[in-house]
Every structure is written in structure tokens, then in C-alpha cells.
Amino acid sequence: MINFDNIAPVKLKGAGGGLWITIDPSHPESELIAEIDRLLKKLKHLAINADVTLDTGDADGQEELVERIKIHLENNFELGTISTSPQKRSIPTERRRQRDLSKGWNHHKSDVLMLRGRVRSGQKINARKHLVITGDVNPGAELTAGGDIIVLGTLAGKVHAGYPGNDGAMIFSLAFNPSLVKIGLITATGAGESGIQGPEFACVEQDSIVVKNYMKDNPFKRMPWPEVI
């Protein structure tokens, strides 16, 4: 099994005229601070007077931690303004659209796992969020993802999108032929060869799984701008 949970405790990026610091609150505070110190010291004079934005990636409810780190930065470095990133879930649509359109996704860590090649019988792949495979998935293989599953190839085997309980997830492939499909808590078994050719996707409608022609019912067609996922 492949483990993709190895994420750096602190990521530092240049953003516009300033710096963007993303911390992973699952690491101990002392470790986070030591890592921030190390990274900022490496920047030397470049960090002086830089405007800094602090955020916690996908984790929320970490305001106190962020506040303590902010104070630490104020006391130990000669930075410009220190701001905390807007709460992800509460940004209004208008601002989100602006963020997406102004390439705000540059600052967002993505949990998409993308793999290239053939997934064979007996191989199991787990992705925390979305899973993209450019290649075929053979009978006997198993895919599980917290979000969507996209296969640019033939999809056989067992697939579970939206693990454990998100039935808003979808499963897409260029040739859709899995033996078992699960989305969130809903399960369906494959009906063997469908005879239908071309790209299809599965999603949940009224508590059951439906498989649709992607070219006719493209689920993303109505989305007016490209959104960070």
C-alpha cells in the first residue's frame, strides 16, 4: 500500500510581494515553530519587512495556535504585516470566485493524488481526497478515495469514492466497467459489460448510484468558473 500522508509540517512560499506560510497543525507546536524559524532564517534579509500570511491548509479551528505563532513571529523577526488566512469555509462566493480566478490556488495545498500506469489485480490504492489515475485499472484492483476518482483509461476492479460517507463524490472513467462501485455509503455491483462505449461517470441520485454518459451529462458543465478542490 502506498502512504501519502507524509506532509511537511511547514511550507513556505513567495506570494505576491510577501510570504505565505502554511502550517500543518497535526505536528507539535514546538516543532512547527522550530521549522518556521529555520525556514525564515534561511531567507535572511529577504524576510525583513515581508508581509506574511499564516494559514493551516485544510485544518480549521486552529485560531489559538495561529495567534501564538503570530506573536512568536512578531517578537522574533522583523517582518511586515502578519495576517492570518481567511477561514476557508466562510469565504463568501464572491471572494472565492475572485480567489479562484486570480490563481489563488497557488497557495492551496491540494490533496489530489495522481498516479500514472496500470493498477493490477491485488493492488490497493488509498487517497485521502481525490484520486486521478492515468492508466487502466485491472479486474481485482481496489481504489478508495475520500473524494472523486478519475481514471483516464479503462476502469475495472472495485472502486469506492467519497470514503467514508460523502455521497456527493463521483467516479469517472473512459471505459466504465468496475465490478463494484461505492459512493459514500451507497453500493452497486457492476452489470458486466455494458456495451456502452466512451466516457461515463457514476454519481448518487436519490440514494442510488447512476452511471451516465459523460459527454451528454458532464457534471461540471454548469460550473461557471474553475474552482479549487
Add this chain to the structure above:
Amino acid sequence: MEGKVIVVTSGKGGVGKTTATSSIGAALALEGKRVAIVDMDIGLRNLDVVMGLENRIVFNIVDVVQGKCKVDQAAIRDRRIDNLFLIPASQSDNKDVLTPAGVERMAKVLRQKFDYVIMDSPAGIERGFENSVVSANEAVVICTPDVSAVRDADRVIGLLYARSLEPKLIVNRIEPARVERGEMLSYKDVLDILSIELVGLVPMDEKVLISSNTGTPLVLQNDSTAGQSFRRIAKRLNGETIPIEVPNLKPSVWTKLGKTFGLK
């Protein structure tokens, strides 16, 4: 120059590993190579029977690995084909007497004495499989055109890649009439899923059973379609580029396949 160790494996049992090992070994010897066939199927001795050598066994692979005898003492010379030797399995010993390290040591000696060492592995992906692949330089996967054999072969291919071996494929027991009637997967269906280099297609042939019952090498029978397929497979493994013949109801039709078909 050091010889090459080729492991013959399948995942599923009864698909033709032993048949392929003995035939490819014999065919490589007919090409003038020094060949040792090694039976890794401990507890189920059977290559010696297929090759008609069971009455001449004195030592076996376990004796070699445990240092009770030299490789030369255990290797039985084939009665009909020069340069062909068998290291038999042990029927009495427990499966776990062989270890990867022990097999590795034996393979090192064999590589110095032979051009090709062909290992017949037991079905499954347990200890016996480990032992068979540990010293391999090349791997050949045998698959029959049915769903469960393909599933198991796929599994084994994944495991072989994980050991940096790029396996080659033989599809065995093809029945053209049943493929034509849609009762059997075609070799293309198999290749579609496994997508590794194909080294040969072997038809169903009643001569296979006759040959193993009488202990006469299949590849010496000019009227055996399977035997002739294995001779071509051996040539390909030995580096020759010859077209792959597709078993067909009309045996005169040859189809030429690109060398990298199904892979790139």
C-alpha cells in the same frame, strides 16, 4: 560468461508451468545451450516424471541447498537431449526447508555452469514463489485464456515488477474453435489486461499429455503444435526475433505482431 536464470510462474495452478519449463528447457538445449531445469515445487515432485527421469534421482534440490551434495551430483542428464539437466525437487521434505538465501547460493553456482537455468515455480504467491524468483534474471508468466488465470497472472506480474523483473507472457491452452465461438477469451483480451511483452501463444494439444505420460520431450515431436510453439518461444527467449504465430483453425495463416505489442 554467466548464465541466465529464468523463472516460470503463473499464480494459478495447473496452467502449464511445468509443461512450459520442460519444453523451453529442452528447446534451448536443442539450440546448443547448456541448460539446467530446476524443480522448485517441493513436496509435489513432477518435472522428473514429465521428463521421464524419475528413476534416476539420487540427490535433490534440498540436498544441494543444504550442502549434502554438489550441484553436479544432483543434476540428472537427460536421456535424449544433450546439455539438458534436471535438478529434481524433494518429495519428502517440508516446504520450508528452502530459503531465499539458500536458493540464491545454489543459483550462483548454477549460473557458472549453465547458459540457462529455468526454474519451475509452484502455484501461488507464498514462500515457494519467493524462493523461485529470488535469483531470477528473467521471468516468464504462463496464463490460460480464462478470467481467473488472468486475475492471478496479473497479481504475479505486479509482484514481479516490484522485484524489478519485467515479465514476459505465454498464453497457453488456446482453443481457436472456442475463441471463435466466443466461449474463450482471445489472446488479445488477455494481452489487453496484462499488457506485458508476449513471447508466445501455445495451442491446446493432446500431445502434451501423451508426451508427459511417456516422458518424451514435446519439442522433439514435429507433429505437436504446442511443441513447435515452445521451440519458437525458446528461440525468442534466446534473443532471436521471429514472428508470433497465432493458433488458428487454418494453420497456414501467420499473423505478424509488433514486438512491443500491448506494452508501449
